[in-house]
Amino acid sequence: MSAQITLQPSGHVFHADDGESVLEAALREGYRLPYGCRNGTCGSCKGRVASGVVDHGKSQDTALPAAERAQGMALFCQAQPRSDLVIECREIGTVKDIPVKTLPCRVQSLELVAPDVMRIRLRLPAAERLQFLAGQYIDILLRDGTRRSLSLANPPHDDGLLELHLRNYGGPFSIHVFTQMKEKDILRFEGPLGTFYLRENSDKPVVLVAGGTGFAPIKAIIEHAIHHNIKRPLLLYRGARRAADLYLNELPLTWQREHGITYIPVLSDVTTEDAWNGRSGLVHEAVIADLPDLSGHDVYACGAPAMIDAARRDFLTRCGLPETAFYADAFTPAVP
Ligand code: FES
Structure with missing residues (x-):
């Protein structure tokens, strides 16, 4: 049975299916709530349940202490509705609402998709997810202090791996990727960055x-x-x-x-x-x-x-x- 969830202060309404967390349901229906790890440990998705009942799932005490739980707070990446809910949580309106992180990642795969284009897939640490808007980019942080900006090719809902497309222009990072980089290599990046994303408040073609x-x-x-x-x-x-x-x-x-x-x-x-x-x-x-x-x-x-x-x-x-x-x-x- 689906539960109706009303977001305050916006008044947006969405529905959660059985087994879905509040965050999963919101993202599925296109409402951008903040999140980080999506596994109950970072606290980025915390908000208040103003009315209704939730199952807190695997919320960790470090991210949601008992005292906060008693005051009606919840981690929405874990909380599953047990009734219709009214929740208080800020919504991400623009890129400035999304935290920019510096994270390590591992090269999951390298795939040559054109003679000079590499598709790179990156895996984040198990306790991390990157929240971003479709179209934004990340900066790969190189050992010599330079950065290489690369757009994220995967959409936000498909964030198990980050996908980049790199053309070999002959610069140091391209040469490294095309000649030396291998699966399981570790990189560091900063992101998400940039203001290139679909504005959804327009109905123009x-x-x-x-x-x-x-x-x-x-x-x-x-x-x-x-x-x-x-x-x-x-x-x-x-x-x-x-x-x-x-x-x-x-x-x-x-x-x-x-x-x-x-x-x-x-x-x-x-x-x-x-x-x-x-x-x-x-x-x-x-x-x-x-x-x-x-x-x-x-x-x-x-x-x-x-x-x-x-x-x-x-x-x-x-x-x-x-x-x-x-x-x-x-x-x-x-x-x-
Ligand atoms: S997203 Fe990290 S605790 Fe929910």
């Missing part, structure tokens, strides 16, 4: 423009939108040099087939070897050719700075896109 490994955060955003059944039309324009650079191409084809997402791959350096009969040229020019009026759209673009700059300039000046409807994440070089 969304144009997503991904260049190269800019596909990573766009993948996270699309998988987040599918998981939460977001009904806005999604149009993905994906730029690459050659057909071989369209890594993980079965994914957008599946999104198109099963979820009605429009997928337009565009190659910039196509040759006869590619046997390509799709679109060619600059990816943002393909958007302009199809959608000369962008005044009613939101645009999310991720890729090389030159692509972002050209897209911003031309969408604003030629297509009537309001500046406030253009969201972008440009690749940046490693910083000390």
Whole structure:
């Protein structure tokens, strides 16, 4: 039997199925409550049960002392409703509500998905989870004090492993990953970072423009939108040099087939070897050719700075896109 849960002060209402914690139910229905470990030890998900009864599950005394429990506090990652509930808990509205952490992680797998693109999956310590918004990035902290920013390619609901897509540009971190890194290596990172995430308070159609490994955060955003059944039309324009650079191409084809997402791959350096009969040229020019009026759209673009700059300039000046409807994440070089 499902329980109705009312969130205060927002008044949002959601439902928990049997065996579900309050946090699991809230996240499933798209309400962002704060969390950290998701196993009852860190206290990040603590809030008050204003009315109703919960089973506290495996809440640890260190995170939820008996005195707090007696006052009606609960760890929502553990608490399961035993009746309808009214709970008091802050909701994450923007990235500034999400704590930025520095964490160790282990390389779980390395997969070459294009001649020069590595898909890296990272495992966090058992007692840690990373809360983030789809589209944000992390900084890998390197031993020499530099950082390498990489977008998270997995959506927040699928956070068992963190997924990164790294193109080999010949920098020290790329060379290390492509020549020496192996499974079980330990890395440290800081995150989540950045303000590139889907604004869900709009109902405009969304144009997503991904260049190269800019596909990573766009993948996270699309998988987040599918998981939460977001009904806005999604149009993905994906730029690459050659057909071989369209890594993980079965994914957008599946999104198109099963979820009605429009997928337009565009190659910039196509040759006869590619046997390509799709679109060619600059990816943002393909958007302009199809959608000369962008005044009613939101645009999310991720890729090389030159692509972002050209897209911003031309969408604003030629297509009537309001500046406030253009969201972008440009690749940046490693910083000390
Ligand atoms: S998320 Fe850490 S105790 Fe609930």
